[in-house]
Amino acid sequence: MAPKPAGKGKRKKKTKEELEEERRLAEEAARLAEEERLRAEEAERQRLAELERQRLELLEQFLAAERARLDVELDELGPLFRQFEHERVRSRNEALEAAEWERFLRCVRVPAPRQRVEVNEFLLRMNESSREEDSRSLEEAFLTCEDCRTMVLETRQALLETRNRVVGSGGPEEEASRKALESDIRELYAIINARIDRFTAAVLHHCDEYANERNEIQLGHVAGTFKWGVWVNTAKNPRLKVRVGVEGEEGGEVRVVEMPQLDVTLDIPKQIALANVALRVQHRSGPAADEFFWRCGNQWMAVGGVLVVDLLALPPGAKKVRGWTLRQVTALASNVQRVPYPIPPAGADPLTWQSEEEPPPMGVTAPLPPDVVLLQEPLQVAWWDEPHQIWNVDGISNVSYDPATNYVSFHTTHLAPLALVMSRTRLLPYKGWNVRPTGGRNGSSAAITLDCGLEDPIVIEVSTRTATLSSPSWPQLQSLRGVAMPPLDLLQALSDRGLHLLPEDRDAPAAGVKAKERATEEAMCKDLALLGGVFLLASSRWNQTAEPDEALARLSEVVDWEEGGRTQPQHVARIFTKEKEDGERRVLAVMRRGAKGVAFSDALDKREEYPRLPGVESVEAVKACGETIFGEVHASVLSLLRGQFVVPGAADNPLALRLCASAEGLELARTTSPLFTATLAQTMLALRLFSFS
Structure with missing residues (x-):
């Protein structure tokens, strides 16, 4: 038998004391490691807390300076905006009085939507009639239906105006009015259906x-x-x-x-x-x-x-x-x-019976x-x-x-x-839009052009109080082309014909867009409308990339009024396609930043990536906010375009000079008709240019 190979001897078994010492040392090492970890965590927590304290301190200083600047600018613009608001409210009241008088002359048989007492009495009377009338007179029954339909049309338009109102503040009363109008429309349709059912039953009873x-x-x-x-x-x-x-269907x-x-x-x-x-x-x-x-x-x-x-x-x-x-x-x-x-x-319960075959x-x-x-x-x-x-x-x-x-x-x-x-989203999202002045220097009209992917663009010309359809020139729209009417009436008439341009938030998912916050979109429309008679305005490819409380647009000042102004469609297309950053026809990008105000952005369409503005998530980011012209918020585009920036070195910064407008352009904007700017803002808001582009 071969000898066994040499090997190690049997390992000596550790004693109980040795095992206990090893366990103690391991526990001590773990305790020390845990204490070190806790000390490191506490040091990191204190470091982060200090950074957060510094960030909040810097942010509070930044926001305080920003609020002070905005307050000064609002005080400066206050008299102008109050004058605008006064003229708009006066014009609206005059228009309401004229509409009521015209309605009186037409001897309309139904109450106006805002006459709440008369409306409630009318609905009560119509409801009772639809339940009790047994007449087989088709003329009488349909006269009632036409009265209800007339009231539906007027209520629908009042509801549309309420939803797209940019004059004054809505508040709880406006919300209550909206709900009341919506309820009226539902009840009027119910009355029409009940009235038709009632006389149909009477006819069949004597069939x-x-x-x-x-x-x-x-x-x-x-x-x-x-x-x-x-x-x-x-x-x-x-x-x-x-x-x-036909096509596989059985005869x-x-x-x-x-x-x-x-x-x-x-x-x-x-x-x-x-x-x-x-x-x-x-x-x-x-x-x-x-x-x-x-x-x-x-x-x-x-x-x-x-x-x-x-x-x-x-x-x-x-x-x-x-x-x-x-x-x-x-x-x-x-x-x-x-x-x-x-x-x-026969014998089946019509409420529960289901056919197994397609009828x-x-x-x-x-x-x-x-x-x-x-x-x-x-x-x-x-x-x-x-x-x-x-x-x-x-x-x-x-x-x-x-x-x-x-x-x-x-x-x-x-x-x-x-x-x-x-x-409803067939024309959405807009592939692009622009607004161009059409009234010349000191004019009060502008054309909104929408690229909806059709053969012809949709062009709506806006003036004081009214809007007019200029394009397309399709036969189906002949009765609307060239007819001046309130902008909401025009957009509703287009929708009734199948050209739906009154999108709502519920349409955003189907259109593949994110709806902007209502306050942001409304403020942006009112801001840009101030420039509608002096500047070219256009959509931004980065608008949907921005946050829901941010809205982006591009603009270019018209400075050659002596030569007629480059305001024709071909001029607009060329200027916003070239996107020059210098010279008289330079293009600027502006952003509405929620409820605070407007700022310049570097987000021209030719940028390969979206140049986001500095945030406030860190000390460095807050510092960056105070060191760049882009993102500096001002109360209005009228303040923003003055080019009076507060960032260090702005006075000698070529960028500041490039971003400001001419003194003449700002003066023309300040003297533009407030009725025109209100009508333009309302039209832009109804089109939802910033949510659906």
Whole structure:
């Protein structure tokens, strides 16, 4: 047997005392390490606390100096701004009085939206009428509906003005007024619907009196913007035709119903044609036809009106007995009962029954108003999904449009309010915008040009009190082009035609932008409007990169008035494309910094990265705030453009000279019509130029 290899001897086992000593030493080392760590942490905490104390001290000194400077500038501008405010308020009151007098001369049958007592009395009276009126007089019923619609239009405009008011301070009273107007609109639509339901029930209760020689009941009535029709088939063997399937859709037997009063044609599936139900069709067109606009939870809006298709239960039929006509009076004599589609089988609960198969679609052909702008490609029809409060496109197929006849056709498996829809954000975000003076030296007009990705830019010329559409020159907009009207009226009229330029905060996610804080955006519009008659203004590519409480724009002073001023569209494009930083046509970038004021920024569009202004997160950052002209806040653009900066060495800094405006330009801005600047500010705010560009 080979010998075992030599190896180490057996390790001596440590004694209990040795193990205890090792444990004690390890604990001591850990204790010392922990004490050292705590001492280091405390030293770091004290160092950071000292830095924070220094930062807060420097920041307080910086902010105190800033507040003092802003207070001085506001005191200097106070008389001018008070004069502006006085003239604007006086003009607004005069306009309100003129509008009330013009309304009185037109003998408007409904109260004005601001007459709260009269409005409440009117709504109470209309509600009682819609619940109690049993008349079958279509003229009388639709006269009530037109009165309510007139009031909807006036209330809608008052609400729009409240939301976009830049004269004076809103406060709690303004908020209460806004909520009251919104409530009025909802109630007026409810009254219209209840009134139509009421007289529809009265007609159906006597439907036997309207049967024609084919034992078919078909009624239609047109009153202003309301079109109403009812079709009831009482024939045992209705004449059906076979519809050929389109694009994979199965064909089926249908009943073609033409409603000449409504100019609507329906391909009614066999299931409806043979059922004991009435088919009601309403076509509501014109402004404010989309009653769902304010509560729609997705991005769609109706254009060209709303077509409402309902299936209604028929009341028990009348019986003739010895010359008497006996009618059973049920709940259907005073109100309608809607029947779901697909129609539930006998004995099924209509509230819970659900079909396992897709019902056969109904074909619809209806006209579009001639002034509707079709911007959505491809065209999309949707139905109003009341439970989800959205326009829903599911179940809509074969949408087509005939430009020769201006008719739209589609198939739908949902009988509900139907509409040609367009995204509210179709024109958003703005690819760019600019404002250029159009009235010459001392003029009081400017043109706002919006690049929305269309073939032609949208150009709105603003003057004192009014705005005018200059472009595009599409046939659908001919009735608006060249017509001076209040800016909010013009923007609402464009929206009614499908050119929606009244975005709201709810549109920001769909448009892919961050909405600016309301106070910041409003203040920026008021600031820049002061320059609207003297400077060229333009959007900034970095505006969305800035924080929600910051708004950015570019400007360039017009200095060659003797030569007519370089204020034509081609001049504006060239100046803001070249972005010269020196010379007479230099371009400057200004930023609104929340509620404090405005400052210059180095954020020209040609910068490769966004040059952020110094922050206040560290001692070094606070020091930097007081050492750079960029970011130094002033009370107004009128103060900012004087070039009187307080940073050390500003008097000898070439940058300060480059950033200031001419004395003549500032004087022209100070003497610009306050009515013009207020109108321009309101238009810019309504367009939401800083939230959606």
